[in-house]
Amino acid sequence: MIAPPKPPISVSIIAGNEAARIRRTLDSVAGWTSEIIVVLNDDVNDGTDRIAAEYGAKVFREPWKGYVGQINSALEKTGQPWILGLDADEVVSPALAAEIQAWFAAPEKLVPFAAFSFPRCSFYCGRWIRHGDWYPDRKTRLWRRGQGHWRGEDPHYKLVVNGRTGRLKNDLQHFTNESINQHLQKITRFSDEFVRQRQAAGRWPGFFDLAFRPGWRFLRAYFFRLGFLDGWPGYYIAWLNAFSTVTRYCKLCEVRLKLSRPDEDVAHH
Numbered sequence: 001m002i003a004p005p006k007p008p009i010s011v012s013i014i015a016g017n018e019a020a021r022i023r024r025t026l027d028s029v030a031g032w033t034s035e036i037i038v039v040l041n042d043d044v045n046d047g048t049d050r051i052a053a054e055y056g057a058k059v060f061r062e063p064w065k066g067y068v069g070q071i072n073s074a075l076e077k078t079g080q081p082w083i084l085g086l087d088a089d090e091v092v093s094p095a096l097a098a099e100i101q102a103w104f105a106a107p108e109k110l111v112p113f114a115a116f117s118f119p120r121c122s123f124y125c126g127r128w129i130r131h132g133d134w135y136p137d138r139k140t141r142l143w144r145r146g147q148g149h150w151r152g153e154d155p156h157y158k159l160v161v162n163g164r165t166g167r168l169k170n171d172l173q174h175f176t177n178e179s180i181n182q183h184l185q186k187i188t189r190f191s192d193e194f195v196r197q198r199q200a201a202g203r204w205p206g207f208f209d210l211a212f213r214p215g216w217r218f219l220r221a222y223f224f225r226l227g228f229l230d231g232w233p234g235y236y237i238a239w240l241n242a243f244s245t246v247t248r249y250c251k252l253c254e255v256r257l258k259l260s261r262p263d264e265d266v267a268h269h
Contacts, residue, residue, distance in 0.1 A: 007104035009142070010035040010078035011086060013057075014070045017046040018088035021175065026055040028092040032101060033084065039074040048088075066154045075150065083148070085141045085159065089175045090120070096170035100142065103168075114163025115143035122174040125233040132227030132234050133220065133241055139172060140165055153197055155190055183240065191248045198252055205249040214246040 011029045015022055015038060022038075030036065036057035040049055041064050052059045062073060075083060084100075086092070092100075096118055103109055103116075119136035122129045129135055140148075140159045148161045177183035198204070221227045222238035230237070 004105070006032055006034045007082065007101060008080045009033045009082045009084050009100075009104075010037055010080035011084050012037050012071070012074045012078055013052075013086050013088060014039045014067075014074050015044070015048055015052075015088040016041045017044055017048060019046040019048045019051055022048055022088045023051055024091050024175075025086060025088055026052065026057065028097065029084065029086070030055040032097060034080050035078065037074055037077045039070060039077070041070075068150050068152055068154060068157045071150045071157060078145070081145050083143055083145060085143075085150075086172075087174075091173040091175065093171050093173050096168065096172060099168050099170045112164055113144070113166040114147040115140050115159070115161040116166045116168050117141070118168040119171050120174050121171040122176045124176055124237065125180070127231065127233055129230050129233060129237065131229045132222065132225045132237055133217075134237060137174075138167075141172065142168075153193075155193055180236075187240070187244045187247060191244065191251055194248045195251045195255055199255055204256055205252050209249045210246070210253075213249070214242040217245050218242040 011033050013022075013025065013036070026036065036052070036055060037060070038049075038052040038057045039060045039062055040052075042061045044061065049059050049061070058077070060074075060077060062070070064070060065073065071085065075085070082104075084092075099118075100116075117138050117140040120139050122134050122137070124134075140161060143159060143161060144163070147163050148159050150157050151160050152158050177186060218238045218241065221241050222235065227234035227238045
């Protein structure tokens with residue numbers, strides 16, 4: 001029996017040292033997509049390149065150019081009419097893979113669409129998070145060549161699509177922070193980048209940012225978006241959203257204070 005042709009999809013992945021996680025990502029796409037492109041940071045030394053090669057991926061090493069620059073570089077290396085963009089901690093669920101293949105088995109159904117989005121479900125503190133600010137967390141990650149490109153400010157990026165986006169129903173699985181400590185470390189990195197960007201743009205926090213925004217993040221995630229249904233992890237995520245928000249804006253206040261009192265800093269030293 002002749003196997004049906006694989007959908008004309010290039011998988012595009014950027015990664016650092018991801019030997020502990022990337023195998024399950026590759027497992028989820030290697031059997032049914034036509035091409036896998038993996039762009040690694042040039043300092044990767046944990047064998048991620050060898051694992052990617054096992055799956056037939058085309059592997060490239062490049063200096064880090066920021067998230068947007070790196071992910072667009074990977075996009076430029078793809079060769080198929082459609083691109084599926086993934087992170088090294090994401091897995092295409094069997095149900096989502098089957099849904100995508102069903103669409104491509106009837107090419108006439110694809111004609112009106114430039115891209116497709118699907119919900120992303122995160123695994124955190126021992127459970128799948130299906131409420132609050134983290135779900136459905138819909139991502140547009142499958143698009144037609146030439147009709148989508150990445151934009152944004154590091155560390156956040158978004159696919160900008162020229163055309164109609166269809167909505168798939170099955171989940172992309174996200175194996176996010178493996179521990180609370182790792183999550184806290186990420187907040188530090190992301191808040192530093194937030195401060196750098198806001199400072200460069202001259203955008204300083206106001207009373208609303210400090211007095212209301214953090215509390216609203218908790219209320220929205222835990223009550224209005226039903227985060228309480230995710231047990232104690234949902235409770236913690238809601239508080240962490242509030243904490244990360246107030247941390248970003250208070251760090252920005254700290255920078256502004258230092259800029260306004262440069263002579264005092266020198267005197268104290």
